Amino acid sequence: MNALxxxxxxxxxxxxxxxxxxxxxxxxxxxxxxxxxxxxxxDADHGANMRRGFLxxxxxxxxxxxxxxxxxxxxxxxxxxxxxxxxxxxxxxxLLRRTGKALGDEPAVSAAQLRDALRxxxxxxxxxxxxxxxxxxxxxxxxxxxxxxTAALDGGGSTAEAFGAAAAAADEGVxxxxxxxxxxxxxxxxGERSVGHQDPGATSAALLITALADTAKGAAV
Amino acid sequence: MTGAPAxxxxxxxxxxxxxxxxxxxxxxxxxxxAAGLTGGAGDVPVAPAGGGPDGGLGTSSDRIAAAAxxxxxxxxxxxxxxxGSAVLTVKALLxxxxxxxxxxxxxxxFLEGAVAAVVTASAGADLAAVEAAAAEAYxxxxx
Numbered sequence: 001m002n003a004l005x006x007x008x009x010x011x012x013x014x015x016x017x018x019x020x021x022x023x024x025x026x027x028x029x030x031x032x033x034x035x036x037x038x039x040x041x042x043d044a045d046h047g048a049n050m051r052r053g054f055l056x057x058x059x060x061x062x063x064x065x066x067x068x069x070x071x072x073x074x075x076x077x078x079x080x081x082x083x084x085x086x087x088x089x090x091x092x093x094x095l096l097r098r099t100g101k102a103l104g105d106e107p108a109v110s111a112a113q114l115r116d117a118l119r120x121x122x123x124x125x126x127x128x129x130x131x132x133x134x135x136x137x138x139x140x141x142x143x144x145x146x147x148x149x150t151a152a153l154d155g156g157g158s159t160a161e162a163f164g165a166a167a168a169a170a171d172e173g174v175x176x177x178x179x180x181x182x183x184x185x186x187x188x189x190x191g192e193r194s195v196g197h198q199d200p201g202a203t204s205a206a207l208l209i210t211a212l213a214d215t216a217k218g219a220a221v
Numbered sequence: 222m223t224g225a226p227a228x229x230x231x232x233x234x235x236x237x238x239x240x241x242x243x244x245x246x247x248x249x250x251x252x253x254x255a256a257g258l259t260g261g262a263g264d265v266p267v268a269p270a271g272g273g274p275d276g277g278l279g280t281s282s283d284r285i286a287a288a289a290x291x292x293x294x295x296x297x298x299x300x301x302x303x304x305g306s307a308v309l310t311v312k313a314l315l316x317x318x319x320x321x322x323x324x325x326x327x328x329x330x331f332l333e334g335a336v337a338a339v340v341t342a343s344a345g346a347d348l349a350a351v352e353a354a355a356a357e358a359y360x361x362x363x364x
Contacts, residue, residue, distance in 0.1 A: 045279070052275070081313055082282045085273030087306035089280070090313035097317070128312055185305055 011159070012108040015219055016072040017061060023211040024058040027051055030207060037200040041187040045086055046200040053084035053092070069109055070117075073100025087185055088201060091125055091138065098124040111159040111216075115149045122146055129184060136180040136187065136194065138201035144169040145209045160216040167213035170206035177202045236342040236351045237266040237292025240335050241285055241302040241311060243278045245271035251332050255339035265343035266292035267335075280306040282314055289320045297323035297348030299338050301355060303331045323348065329355035 027034075027050050034047030057079035066072045077097030081089050099121030103109055109117075122142045131137045133144075148169035152162035177199035185201075187194045238255075242248040248271025259265055268288035273279020289298050298321055302308050311326045325348060327334065334355035341354035 043278075049279070081310065083274050085275065085277075085279030085281060085306070087309050089282070089306065090309035094313050094316070128309060128316070 010108045010219075011069055011111065011114050013065065013067050013069050013072050015215060016069045017065060018218070019212055019215040020054075020058055020061055020072060020076060022215055023208050024054040026207050026211050027054045027204065030204075034200050034204055037198055037203055041182060041190055041194045041197045042200060043086070043186055046088060046204065049084045049086040049088055050092075050204055053080040053089060056083040068103070068105055068107055069114070070100040070103030070105065073097065073103065076100075087129075088138075088204070091129060091201070092204075094128050095121045095125045095142070097121075111149075111162055112153050115146065115153060115162075118149070119146050131184050134180060135184045136177050136182040136199045136202070137184050138199075138205040140177045140180070140199060141170040141173040141202040141205040141209065144173040145205075160213070160219075163209075163213040163216040167206070167210040170202075170209040174198060174202045174206045233345060233347075234294035234296040235264075235266055235345060236296045236348050237268070237289070237294060237298040238335070238338045238342055238351070239285065239288045239292060239298060239300045240267065240269050240271070240331070241280065241288075241300060241307045242269070242271040242331065243273075243280065243303055243305075243307060245269070245276070247271055247303070251335050252339075254332070255336045258336055259340050259343040265339055266294055267339050267342075268292045280310045282310050282319075285311060285314060286319055289324055293321040293324075295323075297325065297351075299325055299327045299342070299348060299351045299355065301327050301329055301331060301334050301338060325352060327352045327355045330358050333358035333361060 031047035031051035034050060035044055038044050038046035057076045060079050061072060061075055066075050073096045077093040077100060081093030099117045102117035102120040126139055131139050133139055145166040149162050149166040152165040179195060182188045182194035240248045240252050248269030252267050252269040256265055256267055268291050270284045270288035274281045292298055300311050302311055314320050315326060337358045338351050338355040341351045
């Protein structure tokens with residue numbers, strides 16, 4: 001079976017290594033902003049933790065590049081769990097490892113296969129943290145992203161268009177966290193005082209989805 | 222597992238206890254306190270796993286896995302954790318089978334649960350009894 005989409009965007013190990021490279025660069029660049037978002041409602045370490053995890057993961061994947069897209073995600077997830085040090089480590093680690101495992105050993109996958117795997121990953125995160133949309137967490141960006149990805153692909157959109165729609169939905173989800181009251185993590189201890197702040201976890205999730213859209217856009221050119 | 226506590230001098234190996242805190246100092250102090258309250262049973266396998274990968278506040282999966290291996294005598298390992306990322310990291314490690322077989326995340330208050338678990342383990346109880354003793358610490362009211 002030919003898993004490649006009609007527009008020629010092969011989601012293979014090289015694609016996901018380019019995505020990881022872009023994601024690590026963006027997380028590095030935005031780490032201060034993530035930490036600033038985490039200061040009023042968290043423990044002011046989200047940016048530093050994510051930066052440490054993604055830079056370590058990029059180095060590990062460069063040194064021993066996996067040859068399947070699933071392999072890249074599993075390796076990244078493992079690195080995040082062992083290097084991040086905060087709750088985002090096991091949460092993002094589970095997201096990426098579960099997504100990678102769902103892709104299996106295929107050398108290249110379609111956008112629809114990645115979408116299905118990503119949904120399995122997001123559901124694993126929801127289960128691990130016991131969270132749902134509206135709790136002011138990364139799920140507020142991830143679920144809308146997967147839903148938009150699904151709608152775009154079902155509507156016949158190209159891979160690049162679909163990931164672009166996912167990134168826009170993730171950003172929308174981030175903005176929607178501002179008026180929410182946190183029900184998970186350290187921010188939940190703050191109760192009403194968590195209202196009015198943008199969630200740092202949703203913000204970093206949207207950055208990762210945007211990096212995916214940028215990678216797809218680059219690949220489709 | 223028979224469910225019957227073995228004698229401390231018996232052949233049955235002791236259950237291990239791992240204490241995971243965001244703070245290395247907290248994990249070490251609670252381990253010391255719990256071991257000190259066992260009444261001189263000096264060989265109870267308890268290991269602290271505190272602090273993040275960089276040594277600061279946080280959770281280190283590598284430290285947790287190493288601590289669990291260090292206390293594993295084949296009778297199971299009870300892991301007691303404090304907050305947020307400690308809970309999530311242990312759950313993620315269990316989901317990926319990266320802790321010794323028979324490792325269990327115990328739902329218990331950190332300090333009181335640690336003391337109950339370590340004292341119970343030092344008496345030769347099995348994993349279910351250690352877990353029950355730690356969980357029971359939730360019901361201990363202070364006024």
